[in-house]
Amino acid sequence: MRTISNFCSLFTVILFLFSCEKEGAQIDLQTGNFPAAALSASGTTIVLTPDKENQTAISFQWLAAEFGGQPVISYVLQLGTIADTANNWATARSINIDAGKTKYDFIVKDLNNLLNSMNVPANMANKIAVRIRANVNQYNGAASTIAPAFSNTLTQQITSYALDLYVPGDYQGWSPGTAPKLAAVPGKPGLYEGYVNMPGAGQHYFKYTNAPDWDHTNYGDGGNGTFNTDGNAAGLSVPDGGFYYLTANLNTNSWTATKVVWGILGDASPGNWDTDTEMSYNEAQQVWSVTANMKKNGSFKFRANKAWTLDFGLDANGKLHYANNPFLGYTDGLNNLSVPDDGNYTLILDLHIAGNYTYTLQKN
Template identity: 45%
Template sequence: MKKLIYLSIVLFAGLAACKKEAEITKMTTVSFVSEPTVSKNAVTLSKSNDTSSVVTFAWPAVKYPVKASVTYTLQIDVPADTVGNNAWANAKTVVVGKDVLSKSYLGKDLNTMALNLGLTPGAQGALVVRIQSYQDQYAYTKALTLKVTPYQPVAVYPLLYIPGNYQGWNPGEAPTAAALKPKIYEAYIYMPATENYYYKFTTAQDWNHINYGDGGNGAVTGDGLAGGLVAPGPGYMQLSINLNTNTWSAVKTTWSILGDASPGGWDTDTQLAYDPAKKVWSVTCDMKRAGSFKFRANNEWKIDFGIDADGKLTYADSPVYGNVSGINNITVPSDGNYTLTLDLHDPSNYNYTIKKN
């Protein structure tokens, strides 16, 4: 009898223990206690803020029943992809880390994200962002909206080199040509008076790699035995080569400014002078704050520069790269006498300066 009572007690205790254990492991639904925040609602991106923090997302911690690390992830998408049966299926996911409660973006990283999600460069678009937490189950915040205006970054392509008779046919010391578009190269080269103005484009600073010469009928060829291309020297040459079409061009240029900020208004060009030692064009003249101007070649609107939204010197018209709409004219900050310079010697960094005297 005592044995039977003892077994009953043991069995009852075992059942009670099982019941208690089930209560401990019962899953509790978790959630964010408040919504995420963003440091600003709209961001305009440009080269100037590529390496700066442009926006920061923050969120509260989620408390799970078990005291262990919680992994947080950002999900970023366009609004159209966050509704319907496949909502958020195409979202970009960014794992922030364990127990991390904020995420900042550099301009270049947010720009890449926006372009990858299909936003149009130069136009404001919307991104939606939510935060996901995970330990033994997922929890999500409501989505917040960030307005983003991305920009199209300029791709960097390998340089070409331009040896020629004007510099002793030495590719090791030859000036370079750069590409603003795939396989379309350009450079501005000063060629002093010499017996001829032949030159070539080379892919390296030697003659052991591809070099492009005259293929006849306005074409170029990679046949190393081909003759040189010829520029209309002496003078300041715009040299180009298009390896998509295997064509080339060489145009002799002089430079001026034209506009109602300049002495000649919109009717008469004010000429710049070239300094071979400094490799720049310049002019000193009286300028007006109320007007504007552009730099242009050969007193015509075939090759001319304005500035983009970031103030960088940019082609408005170019037979090599085509015409660009929306390029602004250049202004001076106040009436007065200025020295203006145009520097085209580095094909990767065309620039200008305005200095009040």
């Protein structure tokens, strides 16, 4: 009996010690918080320029958050507009920070890409709010029941530069570095448009990229006229070769491709206002042209597909400007074009540089 009694006593002691060890290993988590002014930055006014795209634009660093004990904490750097902060940062951009790091360096091109994705106007100073979110990580990856903690918020003045969208595809060897581009629409952040010729019969595939390489954001097919920024997404496509008007709306992740044939129409032209005089596309020179007998006492416009859907007039500075455009809307108050004298003219319409459309009148 003494042996049994001694064994029970020993078991009780071991159980007690084991219980104490387990209890001592528990972490008493508390509501998280950062020290005052935990987040700081290397500057407050930043002007981004493409010639310095691989240089550091700004560095953020922060003091560690406290949740009690020693839980595993992960950090997320958040950037948003002032409107975001009033909407609980609902559309702010988030960057996951590597474990153990309390500093993040933004290089110019990455920060510029992020600001463009936020659709803030380029080439002007914008107020950008920045904060750090601290999360307690569950050992099994499940969502934590501990509420995140947030640092102080910094307000930075950042000027970004506009991005072009490159259009690599099978029609030119899938080479972003040599691809034509869509240009940002002035005054309409997130909107891009331009013209691309895709020669050859049959379906053509292409993508949009926001840099002349595959190392940044690539826009592939998301279905139903939308983008997908997954690098493995299928290409966008058109059903047949030809000259296309392409658009991209990064606000809605949508795009369009409209095959166009250009012509002239007006009482200065052979067909008056009734019949379009079609132009021909010269692939080598990348221009549309037509030779026709024109009249001084009259005017004309360039229009696509024999319809008042996509056409050009002249603005107050004598530059081509869209009158009708389903992507950009209608512009009132534009002038028609005209020729200085009666005679035979070669009219040339050059649309190959996105956003910089020109025409010439050559009297023969």
